[in-house]
Structures are given as structure tokens and as C-alpha cells.
Amino acid sequence: MKIKKVDVFAARLPLKEPFIISYLRLDDMPTILTRVETESGLVGWGEAVPDPIVTGETWESTYQIIRNELAPLLIDESPFSIDRIHKKFNETVSEVPSAKAALDIALYDLMGKITGQPVYQLIGGKAHEELQVPKVISIKEPEVMAEDASNYVAAGCRNIKIKVGTNAADDIKRIQAVREAIGKDVQLRVDANQGWSRIEALKVIHETADCNVDWYEQPVKAHDLKSMKEIRSVSHASIMIDEGVHNIHDLVDVIEMRAADMLNIKLMKSGGIYPALALANLAEAADMPCQIGSMVESAIGTMAGAHLAIAKSIIKTNEMVGPQMFLKDVASVTFDGDILQFSNQPGLGIEVDEDFVKEITCFSCEIQ
CATH class of the missing domain: 3.20.20.120 (Enolase-like C-terminal domain)
Structure with missing residues (x-):
């Protein structure tokens, strides 16, 4: 089963109150969501939450790295080829861990759905x-x-x-x-x-x-x-x-x-x-x-x-x-x-509200 398409959404999630740590205040949470689809129509979801101080990535740079460098590497790959895919990631671009995580998580979600098993x-x-x-x-x-x-x-x-x-x-x-x-x-x-x-x-x-x-x-x-x-x-x-x-x-x-x-x-x-x-x-x-x-x-x-x-x-x-x-x-x-609580449904065990994703998305792209 091969991957045919990757959608990338640059979104901002509303917080109940500002989140303040030693070096940063956030009034909403910038996130990059990835939707990876196989040729049979199964979908896996992933996420990147970059931090310029911790991961060395910004919201905008993470979107561009996934769109231009990493997501194209998934097309025609099997979701189960996780070792080879990470090797391709690392040979293409150094560091950028949250960008890689956004696709890695989607692959595990897909592997679970394909096998009918929770990721754990x-x-x-x-x-x-x-x-x-x-x-x-x-x-x-x-x-x-x-x-x-x-x-x-x-x-x-x-x-x-x-x-x-x-x-x-x-x-x-x-x-x-x-x-x-x-x-x-x-x-x-x-x-x-x-x-x-x-x-x-x-x-x-x-x-x-x-x-x-x-x-x-x-x-x-x-x-x-x-x-x-x-x-x-x-x-x-x-x-x-x-x-x-x-x-x-x-x-x-x-x-x-x-x-x-x-x-x-x-x-x-x-x-x-x-x-x-x-x-x-x-x-x-x-x-x-x-x-x-x-x-x-x-x-x-x-x-x-x-x-x-x-x-x-x-x-x-x-x-x-x-x-x-x-x-x-x-x-x-x-x-x-x-x-x-775990739902024990396959993959990550959650149902993503795609309409809400689109509602909070600032910009997006499709790779196939």
C-alpha cells in the first residue's frame, strides 16, 4: 500500500489563556498539521509544533520544509518503510525535528489503521x-x-x-x-x-x-x-x-x-x-x-x-x-x-475534524 498524497495545513489553535514560559508568551498555538493519504484512501494525521529556541524551527519554516523537501519523499513509499523514510529525511535536510515528526506521526497513524491496531x-x-x-x-x-x-x-x-x-x-x-x-x-x-x-x-x-x-x-x-x-x-x-x-x-x-x-x-x-x-x-x-x-x-x-x-x-x-x-x-x-483515556481504535485512535482544521488554517498545500 503506497502513499499518494500529503496535505499540509499551517493552523493556529485557540488557547483558553496565554501560555507563558521563561522565554516565550503564546496567545494562540501555531501548529502544522499533515494529512497523509494512501492509494486506497486511508488517511493518517501528524503534527509539528516548532519552537525557534528548542527545535530551531519557526512555524513558517516548518511548513516550507515539509512542503518542499520532506513530504515529496513520501510519495509512492509504503507507510511501513519507516527506517528508510527517516534515512531519506536525514539525508535531505539536517535537524528540523518537528517537521520530521509531523510526517512520522502520520505514518504511525496509517500503520495502525492498515493493521487495525492502536499505535501502542x-x-x-x-x-x-x-x-x-x-x-x-x-x-x-x-x-x-x-x-x-x-x-x-x-x-x-x-x-x-x-x-x-x-x-x-x-x-x-x-x-x-x-x-x-x-x-x-x-x-x-x-x-x-x-x-x-x-x-x-x-x-x-x-x-x-x-x-x-x-x-x-x-x-x-x-x-x-x-x-x-x-x-x-x-x-x-x-x-x-x-x-x-x-x-x-x-x-x-x-x-x-x-x-x-x-x-x-x-x-x-x-x-x-x-x-x-x-x-x-x-x-x-x-x-x-x-x-x-x-x-x-x-x-x-x-x-x-x-x-x-x-x-x-x-x-x-x-x-x-x-x-x-x-x-x-x-x-x-x-x-x-x-x-x-485510549479509545483502542486503530492508529492514534482519534477522529480529526477536517472542517475545523480548515477553519483554523492560515495557508495550506497539497503534494502528490
Whole structure:
């Protein structure tokens, strides 16, 4: 069964409220959606959510790379030729991981639909019984973040992640306020998104030692593995690396330097499910627990990450939060409290609303 057509949609998803992290504010979410169709009429959907700071791609550049370079490589290929296709991608253009992820995810969706299986069955079956999803709170004043966290916990959420990375003094107040608001039993995770210097990171970690933080994520710049190692050596809690690892070569360096305790894998950083599996396998060999993170993706990217998360035992946590942050999504994702539900339908297990996709699309193209 061969691929005959690829549609690419540059769209913007409406957020419930602005999403603010250390280096960026978003009032809506720019995304690139891909629709890959076989000669028999089966359709697979994929997504790219690029980030100029993290993936080195913009919304516009990702659209052009998929349209002009990557999508044409799929025509007349089998969706199952995933290794060869990624080799063609990498020989055609270096890096651009979210662009590659947009097509990789669509291929897995197609493989599942062709075989009549959910994607997780194609990559190992269920390693976990369920996926518990945290609530992510973007940067606000400490008292506002504390109120948000308290409301989430009252609604049944058992895991809170907060975005920080502005300055040490304010971030200490944010962490302390949220911990006080949620009580001692709710899990708390802290993500600086590269926002601190080494000295600031050490100060924040020391001053919040009594806040029982599960882990501090990417405290310093992505390239600064030496500081990561120094911070890890004195931290009372685990240190997670995120932006510092895109591929297996990065992860080898982290493992050799002992620069982190945990790894945050994102499909948009790694290039899709296929290369993300390689990261998870290497992390498992190093006994490094993993998380599947999110760039605040629609139902498409979210469910791709969810299938990977539930299929690998080394992946202990996830951040499949995107669908909860949009006013309206391109497909329905169901949560039972803080547990993400799988439909067990083939592929990603979602039904994409193509009319809504067209409604939020700013520009599009067709490759065949």
C-alpha cells in the first residue's frame, strides 16, 4: 500500500489563556498539521509544533520544509518503510525535528489503521495500565499560580508542574506558594526552561529544599552540561534534562557526563515516534527514567506521545496536557479525572475534524 498524497495545513489553535514560559508568551498555538493519504484512501494525521529556541524551527519554516523537501519523499513509499523514510529525511535536510515528526506521526497513524491496531500495539503493547496526566501552570504571580494549583487539586489532580525561570527570588516564592497551596501529598514538579544561571539554580534548589519537589527540569542553558552535572551533584531532588537532548548523540554525552537523573523526550525534539523509541531504549540501558513531554500539541501530537508513553516501561511520567489547554481541538481526547483515556481504535485512535482544521488554517498545500 503506497502513499499518494500529503496535505499540509499551517493552523493556529485557540488557547483558553496565554501560555507563558521563561522565554516565550503564546496567545494562540501555531501548529502544522499533515494529512497523509494512501492509494486506497486511508488517511493518517501528524503534527509539528516548532519552537525557534528548542527545535530551531519557526512555524513558517516548518511548513516550507515539509512542503518542499520532506513530504515529496513520501510519495509512492509504503507507510511501513519507516527506517528508510527517516534515512531519506536525514539525508535531505539536517535537524528540523518537528517537521520530521509531523510526517512520522502520520505514518504511525496509517500503520495502525492498515493493521487495525492502536499505535501502542505496534511499538510494544501496554507497559502501563494507565497514564496519569499533570496540570501545567505557566508563569504568573506566585499567588495566582498558587490559586490555580489549589483549584486543580480540588478538582482531583494529583500532579502539578509549574513553569518558572524568570529570576531566583520570584521563582522561590512561586514554588513555595504552590507547595503551600496544594499540601504535602500532591506531587510537584518545577521547570525553568533554561531560565536560570548556575548560581541561580543552586540558590533556588537550596531555598526550596523543604518544598518536596519531585524534580527540577532544565535549570540552565541546553548546552551547559557541566553546570547540569554540578547542580545534580548537590541537589536534594532529581534533575531532568529536556532541551539539552534532541537525539541519541546528545543523550550519550549526558550519560557519559552523568549530567542528569532523568530525560524528557519530546516528539518535536526527536523527530517523531521512531527516533524517540531509540532515545527511550538508550535511556533504559543507562537506567535513566524518562518522561514524554509536550510542546502543547493538539490531540494529534498528544495521542502520538501518549501511545509512546504507555508502551515503554522506562517512560514513567508524561505531560499530555495540550487538549486541556485549548478552547477547541481538532479531535476529541477524553480524560477521566487526571487519567487520559485510549479509545483502542486503530492508529492514534482519534477522529480529526477536517472542517475545523480548515477553519483554523492560515495557508495550506497539497503534494502528490
